Amino acid sequence: xxxxxxxxxxxxxxxxxxxxxxxxxxxxxxxxxxxxxxxxxxxxxxxxxxxxxxxxxxxxxxxxxxxxxxxxxxxxxxxxxxxxxxxxxxxxxxxxxxxxxxxxxxxxxxxxxxxxxxxxxxxxxxxxxxxxxxxxxxxxxxxxxxxxxxxxxxxxxxxxxxxxxxxxxxxxxxxxxxxxxxxxxxxxxxxxxxxxxxxxxxxxxxxxxxxxxxxxxxxxxxxxxxxxxxxxxxxxxxxxxxxxxxxxxxxxxxxxxxxxxxxxxxxxxxxxxxxxxxxxxxxxxxxxxxxxxxxxxxxxxxxxxxxxxxxxxxxxxxxxxxxxxxxxxxxxxxxxxxxxxxxxxxxxxxxxxxxxxxxxxxxxxxxxxxxxxxxxxxxxxxxxxxxxxxxxxxxxxxxxxxxxxxxxxxxxxxxxxxxxxxxxxxxxxxxxxx
Amino acid sequence: xxxxxxxxxxxxxxxxxxxxxxxxxxxxxxxxxxxxxxxxxxxxxxxxxxxxxxxxxxxxxxxxxxxxxxxxxxxxxxxxxxxxxxxxxxxxxxxxxxxxxxxxxxxxxxxxxxxxxxxxxxxxxxxxxxxxxxxxxxxxxxxxxxxxxxxxxxxxxxxxxxxxxxxxxxxxxxxxxxxxxxxxxxxxxxxxxxxxxxxxxxxxxxxxxxxxxxxxxxxxxxxxxxxxxxxxxxxxxxxxxxxxxxxxxxxxxxxxxxxxxxxxxxxxxxxxxxxxxxxxxxxxxxxxxxxxxxxxxxxxxxxxxxxxxxxxxxxxx
Numbered sequence: 001x002x003x004x005x006x007x008x009x010x011x012x013x014x015x016x017x018x019x020x021x022x023x024x025x026x027x028x029x030x031x032x033x034x035x036x037x038x039x040x041x042x043x044x045x046x047x048x049x050x051x052x053x054x055x056x057x058x059x060x061x062x063x064x065x066x067x068x069x070x071x072x073x074x075x076x077x078x079x080x081x082x083x084x085x086x087x088x089x090x091x092x093x094x095x096x097x098x099x100x101x102x103x104x105x106x107x108x109x110x111x112x113x114x115x116x117x118x119x120x121x122x123x124x125x126x127x128x129x130x131x132x133x134x135x136x137x138x139x140x141x142x143x144x145x146x147x148x149x150x151x152x153x154x155x156x157x158x159x160x161x162x163x164x165x166x167x168x169x170x171x172x173x174x175x176x177x178x179x180x181x182x183x184x185x186x187x188x189x190x191x192x193x194x195x196x197x198x199x200x201x202x203x204x205x206x207x208x209x210x211x212x213x214x215x216x217x218x219x220x221x222x223x224x225x226x227x228x229x230x231x232x233x234x235x236x237x238x239x240x241x242x243x244x245x246x247x248x249x250x251x252x253x254x255x256x257x258x259x260x261x262x263x264x265x266x267x268x269x270x271x272x273x274x275x276x277x278x279x280x281x282x283x284x285x286x287x288x289x290x291x292x293x294x295x296x297x298x299x300x301x302x303x304x305x306x307x308x309x310x311x312x313x314x315x316x317x318x319x320x321x322x323x324x325x326x327x328x329x330x331x332x333x334x335x336x337x338x339x340x341x342x343x344x345x346x347x348x349x350x351x352x353x354x355x356x357x358x359x360x361x362x363x364x365x366x367x368x369x370x371x372x373x374x375x376x377x378x379x380x381x382x383x384x385x386x387x388x389x390x391x392x393x394x395x396x397x398x399x400x401x402x403x404x405x406x407x408x409x410x411x412x413x414x415x416x417x418x419x420x421x422x423x424x425x426x427x428x429x430x431x432x433x434x
Numbered sequence: 435x436x437x438x439x440x441x442x443x444x445x446x447x448x449x450x451x452x453x454x455x456x457x458x459x460x461x462x463x464x465x466x467x468x469x470x471x472x473x474x475x476x477x478x479x480x481x482x483x484x485x486x487x488x489x490x491x492x493x494x495x496x497x498x499x500x501x502x503x504x505x506x507x508x509x510x511x512x513x514x515x516x517x518x519x520x521x522x523x524x525x526x527x528x529x530x531x532x533x534x535x536x537x538x539x540x541x542x543x544x545x546x547x548x549x550x551x552x553x554x555x556x557x558x559x560x561x562x563x564x565x566x567x568x569x570x571x572x573x574x575x576x577x578x579x580x581x582x583x584x585x586x587x588x589x590x591x592x593x594x595x596x597x598x599x600x601x602x603x604x605x606x607x608x609x610x611x612x613x614x615x616x617x618x619x620x621x622x623x624x625x626x627x628x629x630x631x632x633x634x635x636x637x638x639x640x641x642x643x644x645x646x647x648x649x650x651x652x653x654x655x656x657x658x659x660x661x662x663x664x665x666x667x668x669x670x671x672x673x674x675x676x677x678x679x680x681x682x683x684x685x686x687x688x689x690x691x692x693x694x695x696x697x698x699x700x701x702x703x704x705x706x707x708x709x710x711x712x713x714x715x716x717x718x719x720x721x722x723x724x725x726x727x728x729x730x731x732x733x734x735x736x737x738x739x740x741x742x743x744x745x746x747x748x749x750x751x
Contacts, residue, residue, distance in 0.1 A: 268528030272591070275496045275524050276547035277516065433500045 018351025026355050033362045036377055047375070048142045049075045051096045051108035058116025065111070067153035074149065077105065097134050100228050101399060106139035106371070107146045108132075108228075119154070120220055130222035136229040138240060138398050139371055147223055154221045229399055238310040240369065243393035246302040247328060247386045248357065248366040250295040254336030255353035257291040261337075262346045265431055280432050284337060284425055291333035292326075299325045312397070319403055320396030327413035328389040334420035335385060341427035360384040388412045447510040449474055449599045449630035450495060455504035457490055457654075464490040465501065466654035472599070477621075477631040479645030481638060481737060487654035488634040489527060492603045495632070496524050508599060520548070523597030525589045527604045531576055537563065537587050538572040541594050548595035558594050565620060566590035582613025589620060599630045606640065618643060638737035648737065652745050662737060669743045670735040674710055677733055678703040681726040690723050697742065704742070706735075 013019055052068060054061045069076045080088040080099065091099065096108035110132035118129065131150065135143035261284075264270040273283060303321060307314035314321070339356065343349040361367055363377065364386025370378050381387040392409030395401040450472035457465040464487045472478050480488045493499040495506055497514025506513035509521050531540045541562050545555040563569040566586040576584060589605055602621070606614045621644055625631060635641055641648050642662055649659035658665055680687050683701035691703035694716070698704075705716060710732060720727050733739075 268526050268530040269532065271493075271496075271498050272524065272526055272530035272544070273547055275498060275519060275522070276544065276595075277519060277549045278547045433498065 018348055021355055022351045026358065029355070029359050030362065033359065033377075034368075036374065047073055047075045048107065048145060049077060049105040050146055051091050051099055051105045052076050052078050053091045053093055053096045053108065053110045054078070055093065055113045056111050056115045060116035060119050061111045064119075064150075064153060067156060068109075068149065071149055071153065074146070080104070093132070097228050100134050100136050102401075102405075103136065103229075103395075103399060106136045106142035108134040109146070109150065110134065130224040133223050133225040134228045135225060137227045138229065138237075138394065139369075140237075141372060143225065147225070150223060151220060238306050238312050239397035240390070240394060242302050242306040242310075242312060243390050243397070244366040244369075244386070246299050247332070247364075247389045248361040249302075250298055250328065250332045251335060251357040251360065251385070252353065253298055254291045254295050254332040255339045255349065255357065256336075257294055258287060258333070258336035258340035259346050259349045261287060261340045261428075262343060262349055266345060270431060274432065280428055281425060284421070284428060288330075288333050288337055288421060291336050292329040295329035295332050296325050299329065317396050317400075320401075320406065321393075323403055323406055323410060324389065324392040324396055327392070327410050327417075328385070330417040331385045331389070331413040331420070334417040334424065337424040338420045338427070341424040361386055363387075365390050385413065385416060388416075447507075448472060449476075449509060450632065451505075451507045452491075452495070453505045455491065455494060455506065456502045457494060457499060458502055463654050465494065465504075468504070468651075468654070468656055470649060470656065470659075472630055472632060474630055475625075475628040476647060477625050477633060477645045479641035479648040480632060480634040480651050481636065481641045481648050481741070482634075482651035483636055486636075486651045488651050489603050490654075491651070492524070492601050492632065492634060495601060496522060520595065521598045523592040523595065523600045525592040525600065525602040525605050527607060529584050529588050531584070531588055531591055533577045534575060536573050536575050537568050537579070537590075540576060540587060540591055544591045545594045550595060558596060562590040562594050565593065565623065567616065567620075580613075582609050582616065585609050585613065585617060586620065589617065593624075600624065600632070602631065602633045604634055604636070606635070606637070638741070641737060650737075650741055650744065652741075657744050658740070665737065665740045666735045669740045670706060673706045673708055673735075675733045675735045675739050676705045676707055676713055676716065677731050678705065678716070678720070678727055679729040680720075681728050687725055690720075690725060694719065697746070699742075706743070 013023070050068065052065050054065055065076065065078070068074055077091070079090045080095075082088065091108070093110045096110065099105060100108050112129045112132065115129045115131065133143060133147060133150075137143070261270070264273065270283075274280060300321070303312060303314050306312035336353075339353050340349060343352060361384075364370070364381045364384030365373075366386045370381045370387060370390070373381070388409050392406050392413070395406055395409070448471060450470065452468055452470045455465045455468040456463070466487075468487070468491055470478075470491075480491065482488050490499055494501050495508065495513055497506075497518060500514075508518035511517035511521070532543065535543065538559060541559045542555060545558055550558060560569075563572050566589060568583060568587060568590065571579065571583060576587065579587065585605060585608075589602070592600060592602070605621075606617055609617065618640070621631065621633070625644070631644075633641070633644055645662075647659065647661055648665060649656045650665070651657070658668070660668065678691075678696075679702050687701075687703070688698035691698040691705075694703075694705065696703045696705040707713065707716070713730060713732065717727060717730060735743075
């Protein structure tokens, strides 16, 4: 009996291509994507772009910059990329801050004038010139990594500075190691010990001390961090996930809405509609409009919910939301139309849309931020609607960029909508006439 | 009556004129040179078994199937053209209505698809609801209606834009006898008002009751057409049909029946006799062959008999 039941189920599964795909292809596809993201080859680890501004121009600051440039995990830029073959001027503190705000890099380091004269800052003395670390707090990893590497490079790349500074300290505190000198050294060591205890206690109470803006005195050089993007945001990742999750579900909604075309084809209603004055182009345009409106409403609801519950700054971004919302809604609606026109039946559409949308969402950053992915995956993500939509909404919510700056996302999403709709229209010819 | 190649009975400006329609789906020839004319106000029945090509013919007239050869003119306009679409009302075999909409919403939707304005739409919806006896269920969702009501709404949707020619593709499929009668009354009302109608069915009773003229379709061809009387007269002339039931039907009986020029169908022998008096000869012959007869009846030939006579097969095989 059980064998018969198993046999029947096996035959059914074998003949259900959708179920087979969901059972075997989707898990493997997902495993592959996340294996590439998290456990891929060594050389696929994402490099962090850092803008370095040397206002000091001393041997020490130059050595520090060179040390950072030698780090395999960093791409250190001292000037913007060439434009039409013309080399651009070096970054200044102002242009570096603007570049971080524009998303050119998640971190900028400003080495201040006078840093080379007194680079070492044991104990976080306020008198030492501190390196400014300007960060985009939407990237929750890069600033911490750069701050850590900066300390490491300070230890390894400034031997002259360290020795000189050490001598100065020795001269200042030891002075020939008299009894008085020993006493002072001892006092300083005690002070250092107390500071370390305080720091450990603070870390125990508040977690990482390197979060947010402020001074970081945990290393040999002083670093002052400042959020230049999202400094006033209450919930840094809410806007990202509102857009990311929103777009993923928009894709599901759009494919489901477009599936009504298949329902109508199966029931014979489509034939009847097309025997009236309605043409296939008009019908598809009507369905596209409906799907887009539905998707837009869903997106707006998502942001309103995020505003009400998670304090997302919704009201001051309405123009950007409308522009990105309309473009995203049109793109996902056209995507749904394409899926529906590819499939023969509603039963085919379900598994296919699940497969494609989940893969698109994982690669496109709906499940995991793209900036944390390896470069190759970040580039692959650009083939998805998710990535362009999320990038656009990030510009709106996070970077507070003007509407004009949304043009790349708007152009791409509208072009995607037009192309997908045209292909769907071409495929829908099979329904027009027998 | 004519066989296979009927004479034109109306001009190309009549409700429907098809000429040499051919349609192949792969190796299957669904329409094999169908020529047909429909007169104004006439109800023409397309009678044939499943797979005969009736629905393909209807879909070709509607413009949903493009023929490989031949022409279709609806009131002088090519099938699929705007003029033809406006003139045609199509009741497909499937329930081609929106299940989540109400009766009224369905009618309004399809009315708008046919380009009706607000005022004309309102009166058309009211008229269709009344015609289909669904006025009291106008606000009911289709999914909540009985099978017969759904069928009636399916028909009403075909009438919403006040067409001049109705194409009804087996509108009584899966309907109980009571609902079927109601549907017949609806069609008779339309016919009485002078609507031109094409009605496909594989039930000869329906064709006999509703149609002025009947075209028998088999294997994509019209093998005979005319009034019921013409069809029977031409197939049987003055001959009668005799049905013989045997006590022990079987292969030996079938062989004997066919040797006598009859047909062996479901355990019975069916014979066409020139004169009723020949029945006695038939009974004697059966007795001599050792086949005991249970019952012998004389039947007036009907459309079923005509179909059997022309094709050698039963209508509902």
